[in-house]
Amino acid sequence: MRTIQQIQNEIIDEFDFFEDWSEKYQYLIDLGKNLPNFDNKSRIDSNLIKGCQSKVWLNSSFKNNTVIFEADSDAIISKGIISLLIRVFSGHRPEDILEAKIDFIEKIGLNTHLSQTRANGLLAMIKQIKIYALAYQSKR
Amino acid sequence: MRTIQQIQNEIIDEFDFFEDWSEKYQYLIDLGKNLPNFDNKSRIDSNLIKGCQSKVWLNSSFKNNTVIFEADSDAIISKGIISLLIRVFSGHRPEDILEAKIDFIEKIGLNTHLSQTRANGLLAMIKQIKIYALAYQSKR
Amino acid sequence: MFDVYKIREDFPILDRKVNNTDLVYFDNAATSQTPIQVIDAISDYYKKFNSNIHRGLHSLSADATSQYEESRTKVRKHFGVSENHEIIFTSGTTHGINIVSSGLQSILTQDDEIIISAMEHHSNIVPWQMLCEKTGATMKVIPIKNDGTLDIDEYKSMLNPKVKFVFVNHVSNTLGTINPIELIIELAHKNNSQVLIDGAQGAAHIKINLNELNVDYYVASAHKLCGPTGVGFLYGKSELLNSLPAYQGGGEMISNVTFEKTEYADLPHKFEAGTPNIAGVIAFGVALDYMNSIGFDNIENHEKELLDYATENLKKIDGIKIYGDNNQKISVISFNIGHHHPSDIGSILDQFGIAVRTGQHCTQPIMDFYKIPGTVRASFSFYNTKSEIDLFIEALIKASKMLG
């Protein structure tokens, strides 16, 4: 299994191919579309992440000492973004998630193409991911 | 007896002699000093004119169909100013007071040497003088 | 002669680049842009006149005071009010509404009813909810019809002797609907109810005469009228303002203070506690001068043209739904395209340099009514152009294609 850093580097390489913002956006939109929707019973308020303009739901489970993340959103670009986050974080051990430095967002230039509101949402997502990891770590 | 306008012209002539603001101020200060103080029983709140930073008391009586004004202030420049107003208005018939156009203040340049706060006080004094005149006129 | 390109020269921000393209600013309902005349008035104030007002005896303070009070005269005249002291300067619409709602705490009882509408901004909902919570009064809501207008028949049937107040906006910030406030006020007065009109959106687009309107209270914000942020005004009839208790305690609003008792100053000072936004108030006056120099007739005409042009072209877009598509509205268009989330559209438009607002626009009840998470809202001002609308439509079509 690749490390969190390796996956981030992979994503950075992929984004290097894109010539302008519209290709990046198109990629995010496609990612968003490919991420399966939650069923209605997971689209519940307790899974909602505060601080996003669109609704973003995040769910997690703990298997074989690793945290599995699932997510959904009613906005497709948000969904694309969180699908990247899942790709980076899901399936890793809590301590690795907690220690991970997230640099791919800056390196793929996403931060400059996200408004403050969206960027805050992104921070909120990462924070929630880390909170889950912390919870599982301390439960063990 | 001279008219209100004649008295105003007199004052304008007097002020023409002054070379600068300090002479005008000195004159007002001297006028203020020469105006007798009220006794304490006239220094009452019901005689107070609202809108002045310093306290200005104005009293009136009605004799031989003319209005007699008396005034006092705890600030000497205000007292000087109101002594000019008394000179202009006191001893005239209510209707003359009500009709009078007050132009001497501008013509002696007092308005430019009075701050807004003082100028408002001056307006308040003139207003109160006219209110007294109106009261006597309607009482007849 | 109204020349939009000449007018645009007064607005430095319109030359700005956003994401490497020219800015197209269609978020005017959130805040209007500021002409150089107003910007210069603020600078000038701080460079030449800055001083605390009202009680100062020195020339600087006298100058600042007379400019501040002159601004009150400008607001009074512009809005057709007869008495200066009926204009209270506030920090904005929200502040103005809260002065009234707080004052009514000692007036309203649990037997009373108040009426608001289903298309109010949160600023014209929450203060009345808080008021009802504190007094036990009941809040009734005039429903909206599907075309984004108020259901006036329903309003009529809601009026009864218990209704003490009616709170409605002049123009909806989300739908653009111009409400029939003359009628609303007339019916309320026949019912002995008082009316507060939230003019945050109306004041910027429609010239009104408050005395003729015979409204009891009216509030607006300068920042939607080409003026600065942090300023607004509350108009109220003298006798009503006099009957309200003071809102904030502080300097300027009292005439006499001892530890035993305090006497409040006369209007307008009673409601202007503390050092006000002096520069802002003066600049607000300059903003009104500026808008009047262009002329509200011209403004209304040009904005109507933009509205019609945009509506016509938007309707050609596949899957578009406009909310509040009626013929009594200002140049505000709320819409969605297909099932695309408004924030997805907004994010892509932003990449094209086009600033629109997305979301609920502080009118969650409207969203609940249409059962949508939000809308994309484009709002035009007199300095916008048809060619900006062309860019907007083009970008929308591209966005819609990208989202698939």
Add this chain to the structure above:
Amino acid sequence: MFDVYKIREDFPILDRKVNNTDLVYFDNAATSQTPIQVIDAISDYYKKFNSNIHRGLHSLSADATSQYEESRTKVRKHFGVSENHEIIFTSGTTHGINIVSSGLQSILTQDDEIIISAMEHHSNIVPWQMLCEKTGATMKVIPIKNDGTLDIDEYKSMLNPKVKFVFVNHVSNTLGTINPIELIIELAHKNNSQVLIDGAQGAAHIKINLNELNVDYYVASAHKLCGPTGVGFLYGKSELLNSLPAYQGGGEMISNVTFEKTEYADLPHKFEAGTPNIAGVIAFGVALDYMNSIGFDNIENHEKELLDYATENLKKIDGIKIYGDNNQKISVISFNIGHHHPSDIGSILDQFGIAVRTGQHCTQPIMDFYKIPGTVRASFSFYNTKSEIDLFIEALIKASKMLG
């Protein structure tokens, strides 16, 4: 190196003529002057960034939001606060005090006591009187001693289990006295009382660390700190701010609105209803940067020099009486000469281009204590000079001679 003449170049207004002579501005306690850096920040905002904040998705709104929030960080850091959300932007000191006093309405009872001091500004008296009227709580007043300091022994004896709150200013705007707030807070906390410090005057002259001070609430105004009018802040400990009910209802301060119920947003938004003074808040941050670039040590040193120089020379004037002549004060001097009315002195000084304040300075109880109608107040800032003080003393002597 502190070079006052170099600093003066930053303040355009100091070049102004008043009554045909150079302006000498000694009314800094009423409002401070504004450096060009702050003026330019305001212009820049309107020329490049103007946009409504927080909920906007577009770049302009994002820029404005981050500048606004950056300003909060600047204020937080400058005042030694650990959490951004403990800084609430207000329209000024008066507004900040009223947020707290209004919130305490639901907390204070008729069995409670509150303590204020006899040297408070009306803004720190009237809201508490209104609060006591509404709740039935009792107000006690720490007396002043003849030298213009608080009677701390008396304060100690006033503390008892009923005392829930203590409201005292950091520095008296009339006397210049720096109150021993560390001690006042410590004694209050031992008594389980909370403390609000009115920092309107203190913040501009003394660098403080609110977390170390362990104060419960602190308020100040930007316009006394080289910033714009219409802005200030309220600091409060999180748990206390959370326990207060919301003050104004409106946009921004709620997270969810239906007609049945409204959920309030988290701090700081809960107390920042409506569109704030965005340009003003950003400029406030720039003003703090400016003052820090000069350095509060330098400011304190220079102002102390001015205070000592002026006091020494004033004392040579026949018949002068200085109120609050103690050795714990900032550069504020209140005085009278003989029996001359302060407004007579002020008017004549104004003719010499010298701006001082005269009257009660919104502290009527201090006037009642000294049994005077008011004072002449000269207040110096770091951009004032000794030669300005020379002009002032000269003019005072002439005025006194004229008044005879």
